[in-house]
């Protein structure tokens with residue numbers, strides 16, 4: 001058994017890192033991550049991060065988010081996210097994050113379903129810029145320790161109170177970590193899908209554990225498919241062609257090289273239109289053309305996409321690329337309130353694994369990094385303001401033999417999650433009938 005720490009954060013993406021940075025230095029924070037500290041979906045975010053530009057933008061930002069979410073969003077969550085967005089950007093800049101500027105002023109771009117340009121970006125590597133700067137800050141804090149390659153396989157809990165994490169390292173040895181609080185910041189579940197933009201190790205483990213421990217979930221069948229990923233016959237993660245490419249003027253063509261859709265529709269509607277077109281064309285992809293933007297704009301604005309496509313054999317300054325939809329984002333998750341508290345005492349959930357219904361049934365582009373940061377900060381404030389040491393003797397006796405065969409455990413967790421998603425789809429259909 002390992003000693004006790006104050007707070008355990010599981011996951012080192014933007015939500016986990018920002019939570020840790022918002023905890024006072026008097027509390028010890030232990031961060032566990034399944035892979036290396038810089039292996040998170042947060043690093044992959046290309047497009048950018050939304051921000052309320054000025055008071056006049058409030059109504060349209062709110063309406064764009066609600067409309068994209070089919071009005072299934074919680075208006076209170078949307079309000080909190082939007083109102084806090086300028087402060088989050090100020091925090092990020094203070095932590096060293098650099099956004100695109102022109103003549104000393106921030107530059108904004110636009111993506112699908114946004115009625116106004118309100119997205120800040122850093123080339124097409126916004127996630128890497130934000131996450132690497134947060135990680136560098138975390139590494140400087142003496143009160144925060146990161147343990148890499150340590151996968152959470154269960155929570156230690158009793159009487160609906162959480163008091164730690166069961167984890168295992170790459171060699172399969174089991175570790176017990178005890179704490180006053182646990183924060184789940186484990187990201188999405190794209191690793192469970194055959195075709196996804198997510199990293200393969202993001203398999204929604206926290207959802208399986210939540211089901212096992214009777215922690216309330218919400219909307220777990222709400223899974224977003226991104227309309228445009230680079231088509232490939234190779235197995236593995238799908239490379240995203242960011243929405244901001246279409247926001248900057250890229251167009252979609254069918255097999256006859258005719259435009260067939262408004263490229264700036266919300267993601268779910270555009271995905272549907274692309275699937276229908278692929279069916280009509282009897283093809284596994286449609287074409288995306290960026291050529292009209294001009295070579296210089298493409299190379300300066302989208303250097304990462306340009307480089308990756310070139311490596312795959314496509315020069316996007318001169319030719320179309322084949323694109324196809326793939327799993328991208330998880331709108332549902334562990335049910336949380338506006339301070340990211342779960343249904344279990346001393347347990348928070350932040351970022352993509354949590355669900356405060358801010359995204360409703362479909363996430364508006366570039367709202368995810370923002371949501372992760374806004375609610376991680378609120379969770380950290382809530383923990384600090386209400387801090388209670390876990391009661392002595394609250395550690396249950398655990399039977400560690402159930403974690404002996406990790407491969408079997410992973411398969412069991414995958415089955416539990418996929419079955420629950422299917423079950424909740426059926427309930428949803430009945431509710432809507």
Ligand SMILES: Cc1cc2nc3c(=O)[nH]c(=O)nc-3n(C[C@H](O)[C@H](O)[C@H](O)COP(=O)(O)OP(=O)(O)OC[C@H]3O[C@@H](n4cnc5c(N)ncnc54)[C@H](O)[C@@H]3O)c2cc1C
Nearest residue numbers: 011012013015034042045047048152186187351352368369
């Ligand atoms: C290709 C791509 C492009 C995107 N572009 C944008 C964009 O432009 N704008 C935007 O707002 N959003 C974008 N998103 C979405 C956004 O990046 C994510 O929703 C967000 O970064 C999630 O952050 P997170 O902290 O919740 O999780 P992640 O950043 O995914 O981090 C999850 C962490 O949890 C760890 N973990 C998982 N399971 C376990 C376990 N069992 N034990 C221990 N550790 C575990 C992982 O190792 C990782 O450290 C994009 C996503 C992708 C995939």
